[in-house]
Amino acid sequence: MTTPVIQVAHAAVGYDGPPVLRDVSLDVTAGEVVAVLGANGSGKSTLIRAVLGLVPIGAGSVTLFGTPLRRFRQWHRIGYVPQRLGAGGGVPATVREVVASGRLARRGVLRPPGRADREAVAAALGAVGLADRAGDPVATLSGGQQQRALIARALAGQPELLVLDEPTAGVDAGSQEAFAGALRGFVNDGGTVLLVAHELGPLRPLISRAVVVHQGGIVHDGAVPEPAGHHADPDHEHVHPHCDEEPAGLWSI
Numbered sequence: 001m002t003t004p005v006i007q008v009a010h011a012a013v014g015y016d017g018p019p020v021l022r023d024v025s026l027d028v029t030a031g032e033v034v035a036v037l038g039a040n041g042s043g044k045s046t047l048i049r050a051v052l053g054l055v056p057i058g059a060g061s062v063t064l065f066g067t068p069l070r071r072f073r074q075w076h077r078i079g080y081v082p083q084r085l086g087a088g089g090g091v092p093a094t095v096r097e098v099v100a101s102g103r104l105a106r107r108g109v110l111r112p113p114g115r116a117d118r119e120a121v122a123a124a125l126g127a128v129g130l131a132d133r134a135g136d137p138v139a140t141l142s143g144g145q146q147q148r149a150l151i152a153r154a155l156a157g158q159p160e161l162l163v164l165d166e167p168t169a170g171v172d173a174g175s176q177e178a179f180a181g182a183l184r185g186f187v188n189d190g191g192t193v194l195l196v197a198h199e200l201g202p203l204r205p206l207i208s209r210a211v212v213v214h215q216g217g218i219v220h221d222g223a224v225p226e227p228a229g230h231h232a233d234p235d236h237e238h239v240h241p242h243c244d245e246e247p248a249g250l251w252s253i
């Protein structure tokens with residue numbers, strides 16, 4: 001049996017108050033593209049932050065590439081794009097510099113970038129369609145292009161697992177398509193993806209499995225649910241979460 005890339009077992013996760021997630025279990029195996037869906041505030045971001053050790057878990061366990069999280073050190077194997085991080089942030093960095101910062105975990109801060117670094121940065125810029133903007137300050141890019149630059153930064157590290165928190169939220173259609181193309185290339189090369197999404201849009205054909213978070217737990221783990229409203233379609237195949245409640249309206253896909 002292959003070792004799961006991510007293994008969450010009976011995890012409880014929260015902040016100062018009561019746990020946001022209780023008894024959550026999730027396995028992601030190599031090559032899967034798993035979308036975490038759910039209503040606003042349901043705990044989607046909390047789940048992926050717990051996977052990365054950014055929020056401590058109160059019970060249960062998280063294992064990455066077969067290693068318990070507390071002993072995991074191979075962070076170069078993971079690329080992470082957090083939610084709504086302004087790539088510009090007033091910093092006069094160029095697009096190429098932002099993307100090149102994704103190589104730091106691989107090469108170490110003190111070693112100057114080599115040919116492999118430059119090639120990985122160029123490939124990542126090309127994958128998201130920003131090669132022609134490489135020398136421009138990130139602050140001059142649109143929001144969608146800045147988001148693409150952050151995704152290129154994660155790709156430049158040549159990770160095996162990409163963890164993305166709402167990568168296409170508020171992103172223009174062109175950038176969504178560019179992002180979907182970059183992700184397809186990553187997956188075709190054997191990459192694994194865990195992403196939080198509110199709207200799947202052009203990502204939908206890439207998603208191999210959907211996990212729906214609701215009321216502190218995972219209420220569905222399987223096929224991508226049909227959007228609410230499609231239930232009236234004559235050839236609509238019913239896919240319902242394993243819960244008593246009607247799921248329609250929990251997410252908009």
Ligand SMILES: Nc1ncnc2c1ncn2[C@@H]1O[C@H](COP(=O)(O)OP(=O)(O)OP(=O)(O)O)[C@@H](O)[C@H]1O
Pocket residue numbers: 015016020038039040041042043044045046047
């Ligand atoms: N840093 C934090 N400190 C305290 N509570 C937090 C923190 N981050 C999130 N929460 C709370 O945890 C719950 C789940 O939030 P989370 O961001 O995981 O939800 P989400 O499903 O990703 O929502 P959205 O779709 O709005 O991003 C919410 O009630 C939120 O207020």
